[in-house]
Amino acid sequence: xxxxxxxxxxxxxxxxxxxxxxxxxxxxxxxxxxxxxxxxxxxxxxxxxxxxxxxxxxxxxxxxxxxxxxxxxxxxxxxxxxxxxxxxxxxxxxxxxxxxxxx
Amino acid sequence: xxxxxxxxxxxxxxxxxxxxxxxxxxxxxxxxxxxxxxxxxxxxxxxxxxxxxxxxxxxxxxxxxxxxxxxxxxxxxxxxxxxxxxxxxxxxxxxxxxxxxxxxxxxxxxxxxxxxxxxxxxxxxxxxxxxxxxxxxxxxxxxxxxxxxxxxxxxxxxxxxxxxxxxxxxxxxxxxxxxxxxxxxxxxxxxxxxxxxxxxxxxxxxxxxxxxxxxxxxxxxxxxxxxxxxxxxxxxxxxxxxxxxxxxxxxxxxxxxxxxx
Numbered sequence: 001x002x003x004x005x006x007x008x009x010x011x012x013x014x015x016x017x018x019x020x021x022x023x024x025x026x027x028x029x030x031x032x033x034x035x036x037x038x039x040x041x042x043x044x045x046x047x048x049x050x051x052x053x054x055x056x057x058x059x060x061x062x063x064x065x066x067x068x069x070x071x072x073x074x075x076x077x078x079x080x081x082x083x084x085x086x087x088x089x090x091x092x093x094x095x096x097x098x099x100x101x102x103x
Numbered sequence: 104x105x106x107x108x109x110x111x112x113x114x115x116x117x118x119x120x121x122x123x124x125x126x127x128x129x130x131x132x133x134x135x136x137x138x139x140x141x142x143x144x145x146x147x148x149x150x151x152x153x154x155x156x157x158x159x160x161x162x163x164x165x166x167x168x169x170x171x172x173x174x175x176x177x178x179x180x181x182x183x184x185x186x187x188x189x190x191x192x193x194x195x196x197x198x199x200x201x202x203x204x205x206x207x208x209x210x211x212x213x214x215x216x217x218x219x220x221x222x223x224x225x226x227x228x229x230x231x232x233x234x235x236x237x238x239x240x241x242x243x244x245x246x247x248x249x250x251x252x253x254x255x256x257x258x259x260x261x262x263x264x265x266x267x268x269x270x271x272x273x274x275x276x277x278x279x280x281x282x283x284x285x286x287x288x289x290x291x292x293x294x295x296x297x298x299x300x301x302x303x304x305x306x307x308x309x310x311x312x313x314x315x316x317x318x319x320x321x322x323x324x325x326x327x328x329x330x331x332x333x334x335x336x337x338x339x340x341x342x343x344x345x346x347x348x349x350x351x352x353x354x355x356x357x358x359x360x361x362x363x364x
Binding site: 023024025042044045047051052055069070071072 | 126127129130131133134136137138141144145146150151154155157158159162
C-alpha cells in the first residue's frame, strides 16, 4: 500500500491540511486515522514532502509554541486549495473510469 | 550519539547548513518527543538527510536559474538600449571585442533558456542538477562578458555605467547559484539532455540533426532580417555565419551544457 501511496502523497497531505493547520506528526496521525490504519507512512517520507509542498507554494508554515514546545505548523495556501480541488477532480474521474472497467 | 545528532552530521555532509538544517532538526526532534518509538520509522539518518538535500538542492537550483534569467533579461535590456543610443561613429572595438559583443549574449541567452527548461522539471538527479548549475553559470558568465565587451566597445560614460550596473546585477544573481552548488544530494540518474528538457524524444537518436535544424532556423531568420533591411547579401552572409556559430557552439558546449549525451 505504501509504495502505491507515494504517487498520491502530495494530494493526501493537502487533503489533511485542508481541514485545519497541523504539524508533521499530526499529519501522519490523521492520515493513519482517516485510512483506518492502511496509510501508515514511515516518518522519513512526510517531512521532505511537506518541505517540497511548501517550496511549491502549496503550503505555508510557521513556528507555534504550545506547552513549552516549538512546532512547525503547516497550512494550506490559496494555491494549495486550488491544487487540491483539481487533484480531487482528476482522482474522481480516474477512479470512476477504473471502477467502470473493473466492474 | 542521538538520532538528531547523526542527522545533523549527515545534513552537514550534504551541504545543508544554517536555517534549513536547524529547522529540519527541530521538526524531527519535536516528532521524536511526541513518539520516541518512531525513530526507526524515520529510516537511516543518511537516507533522510539525502532526501532533504535532494529537495533543497532542487529548489535552490531552480531559484538560481530563475534569478539568473531575470538578471540576464535586465542585462539584455541594457544591451539593447546601449546599441540603440550609440552612434556608429562612437563604436571603438577590436575584432575580439566585436566577436564577444555578438556571440556572448547569444550563448548567455541559450544557456539561460536551457537552465529554465530544466528548472521546470519536478525532481532532478544529481547529474541533472550539475547540468542545471553549468547552464546557469554559463549564462551568467557569458552575460558578464557581454557587458564587459559592450562597455569597451561603446566607449561612453553612460554605456560604461549601465554595463557596470548590469554586471553587478549578474554577479548578485551568482549568489543563489553558489548556494545551490553547495548542497550535494546523491540521487541516482543520468544527466539527461536537451531532448528530455524540451520533450522532443524523436530527435534524440541524432542530436546533430537537431543542431543542424536549429542552425538552419537561426541562419534563415538572420538572412530574412537582412532582406527586410534591404541588404539581402549582407543578410545571407550573416545568416551563414550565425548558422555556423550555432554548430560550433553545439560542438564546443554540447556535452558540457547537456545538449547531447
